[in-house]
Amino acid sequence: MSVFLLAAGSFPALAQDTPAQRKAAKQAKKWVGPKLTPRQQLELLMQMPPEEREQFLSQLPEARRTQLENLVKLPAEERALRLRRLDLLNSLTPERKAAVTQEIGNIKLMNFVRRRARLHSKEFEQSFTPDEQELIRDTFVKASQ
Amino acid sequence: MNCIVKDKAGGEVLMDYCAGALDPARAAEFEGHIRECAECRELVDAQRSLWQTLGEWKPIEVSRDFDARLYARIAQADAEPWFYRMWKPVLSIAAVATAAAVMFAVRPAVRVEPPAGPAAQVEQINIQEVQQALDDLDLLSPASPNTRKPL
Numbered sequence: 001m002s003v004f005l006l007a008a009g010s011f012p013a014l015a016q017d018t019p020a021q022r023k024a025a026k027q028a029k030k031w032v033g034p035k036l037t038p039r040q041q042l043e044l045l046m047q048m049p050p051e052e053r054e055q056f057l058s059q060l061p062e063a064r065r066t067q068l069e070n071l072v073k074l075p076a077e078e079r080a081l082r083l084r085r086l087d088l089l090n091s092l093t094p095e096r097k098a099a100v101t102q103e104i105g106n107i108k109l110m111n112f113v114r115r116r117a118r119l120h121s122k123e124f125e126q127s128f129t130p131d132e133q134e135l136i137r138d139t140f141v142k143a144s145q
Numbered sequence: 146m147n148c149i150v151k152d153k154a155g156g157e158v159l160m161d162y163c164a165g166a167l168d169p170a171r172a173a174e175f176e177g178h179i180r181e182c183a184e185c186r187e188l189v190d191a192q193r194s195l196w197q198t199l200g201e202w203k204p205i206e207v208s209r210d211f212d213a214r215l216y217a218r219i220a221q222a223d224a225e226p227w228f229y230r231m232w233k234p235v236l237s238i239a240a241v242a243t244a245a246a247v248m249f250a251v252r253p254a255v256r257v258e259p260p261a262g263p264a265a266q267v268e269q270i271n272i273q274e275v276q277q278a279l280d281d282l283d284l285l286s287p288a289s290p291n292t293r294k295p296l
Binding site: 035036038039041042044045056059060064067068071082083085086089090101104105107108135138139140141 | 269270271272274275276277278279281282283284285286287288
């Protein structure tokens, strides 16, 4: 018996939790938070103190860090608008998101005249929902007018 | 006659009546009562049924030397050294404790997670999702006609 109890104490899985661990586990059980959306994750990163953010960003390539720093530097209103559009994009199903991003990518490769023609075409209207069209057109404001 | 349900001595009357131990005068009086009182009649029937069942029950036959063997075992236990007799309850307790320890050891592990708060939220940041979000933001940023490759 004593041997068994000693053995139980030797393995972490068998060891008894400390009161602090039990309390933490109890608190964690109570908290059932939803998964953070990409927008929330970015907002959280932007709210971090610079040194803490820098520590997190050290995991990212330089180009990504620049992208985030540029986002931080944007005027609050513009940043909010972009994040709202990011939310819209992420609210789409994976298939629709892929279709929208592909369309944006294709249109970006076009010149102004072709962009304008594409954004006002019947095919474009038939291929995308009004929300998706808005998302795409807002990326090409001048060509959409 | 008083109803046996309401009479404090009703239980005794019922038992005596069913056992045939009630004196004839009182038995006649009681029979007259149960003809009119359904509640007492049910009690009498139930009591008779119980006695009948007990009467049909046959005790398990024990071997002829059962008593002798039983007393021999008791004598043997009394003759055991005191430390052996003391160890018996200890062994029982140890067996129970072992079972409890085994149940404790195989219980689902409780995952200790940090409580909700900024620190917990930071842990929810997924580096890959952040990179994807930055890519998406880059894609959604307003395009300038001058920076695009003309087709």
